[in-house]
Amino acid sequence: MGAFIDARTVPSGTTVHADVAIVGGGPAGITLALALANSKLKVVLLESGGMTFDAKTQSLYQGSKIGAPYVTLEASRLRYLGGSSNHWGGWCRPLDAVDFEERDWMPYSGWPITKADLDRHFVKAHEMCEAGTLYYDAAAKITGGIGKPLALGPGGITTRWFQFSKMRSSVLPTHFGERYAGDLKKVSRLSVYLWANVTRLGLNPSGTYVRQLDVATLDGRKFNVKAKACVLAAGAIEVARLLLASNDIVKAGTGNAHDMVGRFFADHPVPRDNAVLVLFGGEPAPFYLGNQTTHGAILRAGLFPSEKFRRDHEVMASSITVEGKVELDALGKAAVATTANALGVDAANASYHSLGCGMEVTPDPDRRLTLTDERDALGMRKLKLHMRIASQDFDKYRLTLKELGRQLIESRIGMVKLNLRTRDEWYASLDWGNHHMGTTRMSADPKNGVVDANLRVHNVVNLYVAGSSVFPTYGAANPTVNLLALVLRLAEHLKEELP
Amino acid sequence: MKTVSRRQTIWLGGAAAVLVAGGVGGRMLLRKRYAPTPYDDLIALVHDRDAAAQIGETVLAEVEDFEPIARAVSLRSRIAGRPLAVALTEDAAKGRLVEGGGWVLPETLGLICALAAKAAG
Numbered sequence: 001m002g003a004f005i006d007a008r009t010v011p012s013g014t015t016v017h018a019d020v021a022i023v024g025g026g027p028a029g030i031t032l033a034l035a036l037a038n039s040k041l042k043v044v045l046l047e048s049g050g051m052t053f054d055a056k057t058q059s060l061y062q063g064s065k066i067g068a069p070y071v072t073l074e075a076s077r078l079r080y081l082g083g084s085s086n087h088w089g090g091w092c093r094p095l096d097a098v099d100f101e102e103r104d105w106m107p108y109s110g111w112p113i114t115k116a117d118l119d120r121h122f123v124k125a126h127e128m129c130e131a132g133t134l135y136y137d138a139a140a141k142i143t144g145g146i147g148k149p150l151a152l153g154p155g156g157i158t159t160r161w162f163q164f165s166k167m168r169s170s171v172l173p174t175h176f177g178e179r180y181a182g183d184l185k186k187v188s189r190l191s192v193y194l195w196a197n198v199t200r201l202g203l204n205p206s207g208t209y210v211r212q213l214d215v216a217t218l219d220g221r222k223f224n225v226k227a228k229a230c231v232l233a234a235g236a237i238e239v240a241r242l243l244l245a246s247n248d249i250v251k252a253g254t255g256n257a258h259d260m261v262g263r264f265f266a267d268h269p270v271p272r273d274n275a276v277l278v279l280f281g282g283e284p285a286p287f288y289l290g291n292q293t294t295h296g297a298i299l300r301a302g303l304f305p306s307e308k309f310r311r312d313h314e315v316m317a318s319s320i321t322v323e324g325k326v327e328l329d330a331l332g333k334a335a336v337a338t339t340a341n342a343l344g345v346d347a348a349n350a351s352y353h354s355l356g357c358g359m360e361v362t363p364d365p366d367r368r369l370t371l372t373d374e375r376d377a378l379g380m381r382k383l384k385l386h387m388r389i390a391s392q393d394f395d396k397y398r399l400t401l402k403e404l405g406r407q408l409i410e411s412r413i414g415m416v417k418l419n420l421r422t423r424d425e426w427y428a429s430l431d432w433g434n435h436h437m438g439t440t441r442m443s444a445d446p447k448n449g450v451v452d453a454n455l456r457v458h459n460v461v462n463l464y465v466a467g468s469s470v471f472p473t474y475g476a477a478n479p480t481v482n483l484l485a486l487v488l489r490l491a492e493h494l495k496e497e498l499p
Numbered sequence: 500m501k502t503v504s505r506r507q508t509i510w511l512g513g514a515a516a517v518l519v520a521g522g523v524g525g526r527m528l529l530r531k532r533y534a535p536t537p538y539d540d541l542i543a544l545v546h547d548r549d550a551a552a553q554i555g556e557t558v559l560a561e562v563e564d565f566e567p568i569a570r571a572v573s574l575r576s577r578i579a580g581r582p583l584a585v586a587l588t589e590d591a592a593k594g595r596l597v598e599g600g601g602w603v604l605p606e607t608l609g610l611i612c613a614l615a616a617k618a619a620g
């Protein structure tokens with residue numbers, strides 16, 4: 001039987017030995033621990049929190065922010081077993097092949113792996129999210145009984161699908177901690193330490209090997225963990241903090257010889273009510289408006305720019321969602337009546353819906369996390385986020401919406417109104433996906449990133465990162481199922497690498 | 500029984516004529532008059548000229564150097580006597596769009612609306 005150990009009971013000065021030490025018990029850490037269960041590896045999982053929310057532990061996530069409006073660093077994450085899956089939305093969708101490609105019009109694009117390298121891991125990743133069979137773009141075949149996708153004419157926008165983590169009454173959707181605690185306990189060579197905060201990566205003098213992880217509890221205990229491989233799975237903000245703060249050997253921070261750690265922070269802006277969708281013939285199919293359960297999957301349709309449109313028009317990914325009904329003003333009524341009449345279409349039953357979306361942002365080295373001189377209750381330096389969004393990101397998304405409008409008119413089924421234009425208007429409507437990404441980006445060349453294609457920190461032989469911090473570009477897909485696919489690939493790698 | 504004199508009959512008849520004019524013909528008389536323009540043929544393609552003018556005001560805010568006569572000439576040759584709906588779907592197919600107050604419109608329709616706005620003064 002595996003053990004759940006309260007780190008506050010571990011005597012100070014203890015050294016715990018393991019083959020693999022995982023820092024963080026969110027979806028990434030839990031999935032990695034379970035994926036290593038069928039190996040001979042002795043695994044230790046170090047989780048900062050307990051089984052439920054604790055305010056003192058949560059306050060370790062405090063930091064500051066400047067720049068574009070953004071969620072506070074403390075509010076957008078949860079620091080206990082299960083991590084931010086304790087308040088995630090359960091939306092799932094794999095990235096597209098184009099998201100991995102180097103695109104000359106998209107600065108800093110190009111992953112050192114392709115989508116094909118990940119494909120075989122999505123079934124298991126999906127299973128971990130309890131999101132049922134993978135249908136995604138084949139979903140139209142199984143949703144015929146519910147409704148028809150919009151008959152959009154040829155063009156850049158197509159109906160594509162999200163799937164959702166299983167909804168149930170007590171765990172809604174999959175909260176990885178609560179859901180998998182029982183499974184973790186069944187793994188014989190795994191020890192899960194709760195209330196165990198990793199505060200420092202202790203490197204050898206040449207900075208090429210992690211000799212030990214320093215662990216501290218909020219009640220003052222200090223011990224360390226020595227492992228053949230250490231995997232940072234503490235979320236994209238905290239992984240950067242751990243690397244930057246572990247700077248006693250390499251002054252710029254561990255893995256930061258090229259000043260890349262903490263740079264390229266990203267999230268998906270979610271501008272609310274950014275457009276109005278008019279459908280002359282009436283309501284869209286129910287799967288556009290909310291989740292529908294069929295064939296053992298929970299599905300929702302969105303409107304996405306195709307990979308071809310993205311390449312041809314040099315636009316980033318986005319996922320347009322159809323939201324609640326809206327009323328039109330006098331100009332809107334005039335525009336709909338005039339356009340429908342001119343197109344020879346009856347708009348007596350027209351429907352009007354607000355559009356939402358998740359947008360990809362351009363990778364930006366100056367959208368970054370840095371350490372401040374303020375310290376948390378464990379003495380660790382806090383982070384400051386400098387948030388920025390390029391105006392062209394909004395412009396490109398607007399171009400995508402315009403393409404939707406074009407197709408609706410060409411197919412004589414509807415039209416679109418764009419609600420936002422100026423930067424202030426976009427900012428005023430801005431919400432966020434809370435999808436932290438990019439701070440330890442993957443790269444073939446150590447000069448351009450922090451981890452290699454196997455998620456190993458460049459030049460630190462036994463240090464890995466698991467999570468969306470390794471995404472060099474972000475797509476518009478929700479990150480969790482994708483980061484889990486990467487984690488499952490890492491598990492395979494670790495099993496091969498470690499004797 | 501009170502009889503109606505010839506004089507009264509004439510008066511009532513005249514009143515009836517006034518009523519008819521006020522009820523039916525009056526609608527014509529009260530109808531908003533627009534000064535004729537050299538592009539009335541294009542404006543006539545949209546069903547509600549006032550609505551078109553309202554949209555057109557917002558289109559004019561987006562379009563630079565809007566010269567009505569020249570626009571009308573090019574719109575006529577673009578429409579080429581075809582039904583307006585055909586010209587509009589062709590606009591969309593060719594990516595010819597214009598915005599008015601955020602509404603994404605086929606360019607031909609947006610520009611006709613702009614002409615209606617110009618005509619409304």
Ligand SMILES: Cc1cc2nc3c(=O)[nH]c(=O)nc-3n(C[C@H](O)[C@H](O)[C@H](O)COP(=O)(O)OP(=O)(O)OC[C@H]3O[C@@H](n4cnc5c(N)ncnc54)[C@H](O)[C@@H]3O)c2cc1C
Binds near residue numbers: 023084196197435
């Ligand atoms: C409101 C909200 C809604 C979301 N909705 C969606 C969605 O619909 N779909 C989707 O795909 N994603 C969604 N996400 C994102 C999703 O929650 C994350 O992608 C996912 O939780 C990341 O998993 P992770 O294990 O990498 O990191 P986390 O979930 O952040 O887990 C990190 C773990 O590490 C622990 N930890 C941190 N620091 C230390 C330390 N120093 N020592 C030890 N342990 C430490 C934390 O306590 C935590 O348990 C949402 C996020 C939020 C906040």
